[in-house]
Amino acid sequence: MKKADRVHIVTLGGTGHEPALEGFVGEGMFDIAVPGDIFAAPGPAPVFEALKLAAAPKGALLIVLNHAGDMMTAEMTMEMVADAGLKVARVNTQEDVSNAPRSDSGNRRGLVGCVPLAKIAGGAAASGKNLEEVRAVAQKFADNMATIAVAARGATHPANGAEISKFGDDDMEIGMGQHGEGGGGRMKMKSAQETAVIMADALVKDLSLKAGEKIMLIVNGSGSTTLMEQLIVFKDCWNFLKGKGIEVVAQMVGEVLTVQETAGFQLFMARMDDELLEYWKAPCSTPYYTVQ
Amino acid sequence: MKTVDYAAFAGMLKAAAAKIEDSKGKLTELDSQIGDGDHGTTMAKVMELVKETVDGYEGRDVKGLLSKIGMSILTVGGGATVPLYGSLFSGMARAAAEGPGAFDAPALAVMFESGRDRLLKFSKAAPGDKTLVDALVPAVEAMAATAAGGADAMFEAAAEAAQKGSDRTRNQVARHGRAMNLGERSLGIPDPGSVSMALIFRAFADYVKEA
Numbered sequence: 073m074k075k076a077d078r079v080h081i082v083t084l085g086g087t088g089h090e091p092a093l094e095g096f097v098g099e100g101m102f103d104i105a106v107p108g109d110i111f112a113a114p115g116p117a118p119v120f121e122a123l124k125l126a127a128a129p130k131g132a133l134l135i136v137l138n139h140a141g142d143m144m145t146a147e148m149t150m151e152m153v154a155d156a157g158l159k160v161a162r163v164n165t166q167e168d169v170s171n172a173p174r175s176d177s178g179n180r181r182g183l184v185g186c187v188p189l190a191k192i193a194g195g196a197a198a199s200g201k202n203l204e205e206v207r208a209v210a211q212k213f214a215d216n217m218a219t220i221a222v223a224a225r226g227a228t229h230p231a232n233g234a235e236i237s238k239f240g241d242d243d244m245e246i247g248m249g250q251h252g253e254g255g256g257g258r259m260k261m262k263s264a265q266e267t268a269v270i271m272a273d274a275l276v277k278d279l280s281l282k283a284g285e286k287i288m289l290i291v292n293g294s295g296s297t298t299l300m301e302q303l304i305v306f307k308d309c310w311n312f313l314k315g316k317g318i319e320v321v322a323q324m325v326g327e328v329l330t331v332q333e334t335a336g337f338q339l340f341m342a343r344m345d346d347e348l349l350e351y352w353k354a355p356c357s358t359p360y361y362t363v364q
Numbered sequence: 365m366k367t368v369d370y371a372a373f374a375g376m377l378k379a380a381a382a383k384i385e386d387s388k389g390k391l392t393e394l395d396s397q398i399g400d401g402d403h404g405t406t407m408a409k410v411m412e413l414v415k416e417t418v419d420g421y422e423g424r425d426v427k428g429l430l431s432k433i434g435m436s437i438l439t440v441g442g443g444a445t446v447p448l449y450g451s452l453f454s455g456m457a458r459a460a461a462e463g464p465g466a467f468d469a470p471a472l473a474v475m476f477e478s479g480r481d482r483l484l485k486f487s488k489a490a491p492g493d494k495t496l497v498d499a500l501v502p503a504v505e506a507m508a509a510t511a512a513g514g515a516d517a518m519f520e521a522a523a524e525a526a527q528k529g530s531d532r533t534r535n536q537v538a539r540h541g542r543a544m545n546l547g548e549r550s551l552g553i554p555d556p557g558s559v560s561m562a563l564i565f566r567a568f569a570d571y572v573k574e575a
Contacts, residue, residue: 109409112441115439115446116438117439231402234392
């Protein structure tokens with residue numbers, strides 16, 4: 073890791089979701105991503121080592137996706153961090169609207185939102201903000217993001233071949249977890265446009281978005297949804313939002329956080345303001361995302 | 365066996381590792397119905413590390429061994445299983461007396477209570493949430509209740525309580541961990557983490573009985 077005189081951004085998480093998380097390690101996003109096994113968090117020991125590297129001199133922000141293993145590893149690591157007197161702050165991502173209401177966000181899973189969060193936190197860190205300021209910006213974004221997922225075919229576990237989630241040929245499910253654990257409602261297959269509108273509407277309601285507000289919109293392919301299909305969904309969401317007077321000021325379409333060969337996508341929205349937009353647009357250079 | 369010395373304790377741990385290795389396929393099959401299909405491989409990896417740590421440990425004290433196991437588990441990737449078992453073993457180590465002496469049943473019960481408490485601190489799951497806690501908590505309670513009868517009777521009671529607790533998870537709706545997202549659909553399937561925990565206590569009981 074190239075050490076810089078600024079706050080460093082660290083995350084942890086299971087693999088099998090490429091390019092996330094490791095593909096976004098570089099200038100302006102994650103400084104370190106500690107990988108676990110496939111779909112499984114790393115143990116606390118390597119995360120502690122990463123934070124020892126990252127915490128000096130200006131402190132480190134640890135971004136943790138809300139999944140049982142990731143959270144437990146983070147809890148244990150933070151205990152080790154406190155014993156060692158390291159300067160570390162933490163932000164959890166918990167944005168899946170399908171498995172708990174906003175009032176119970178501790179039970180919401182972290183999905184693709186960790187990636188734009190890293191971009192914004194990285195931008196804030198690069199601007200010279202101190203640890204508390206970087207944490208506050210990251211928390212503001214985290215509090216204003218929402219994701220919903222859909223899948224029509226689950227993944228198989230790459231290591232043991234186990235089939236995670238079984239679907240009928242004509243079934244789909246809105247509200248899949250990160251790993252294909254079921255979560256929301258099963259239904260008969262709908263058109264891309266109908267699906268996009270159901271999902272976009274759920275996010276608009278969850279975030280209480282009003283006409284005149286500015287948002288980030290991401291369509292994240294889960295593994296075997298084509299880019300053309302993702303762009304169709306993006307267009308349908310854009311039109312839906314336009315009809316409501318909501319302006320898309322930041323966007324991404326593509327495979328950001330995948331789940332092996334899952335057929336489906338995650339739809340992400342976040343409320344934006346001028347500060348968040350400035351850090352989103354700040355330069356970055358990582359293998360899978362670059363802003364010049 | 366009424367008390368457990370270092371060699372017997374090491375034997376118990378290796379017996380548990382062997383039982384998990386034998387059950388790897390079954391655990392994975394179970395987990396693919398309710399989780400993400402990796403519980404068998406993860407448990408086998410964690411318990412293989414336990415076995416390797418036992419084989420490589422040069423001291424003859426249970427406290428040092430448990431502490432070393434707890435630390436080595438924390439280095440591997442295995443999702444929730446890693447901090448859970450890491451905290452269980454390191455919690456047991458905290459309550460174990462130093463030195464090479466043997467442990468009587470009440471001392472073993474206290475050791476397991478300490479492991480349970482440290483695990484619960486991180487898991488945040490309560491009994492009834494359909495997790496490994498549903499096997500561990502009744503097993504440790506059974507130990508405390510039966511410790512007066514010696515180690516063999518105590519571990520047998522623990523193994524039976526763990527199995528009953530795991531069986532009960534079939535009728536529970538998951539409220540913690542990944543299966544939580546299935547809600548009612550988790551009914552009818554036992555929690556894989558409770559199944560592997562019950563297997564470990566069964567291996568302990570069988571080993572102590574035969575040794």
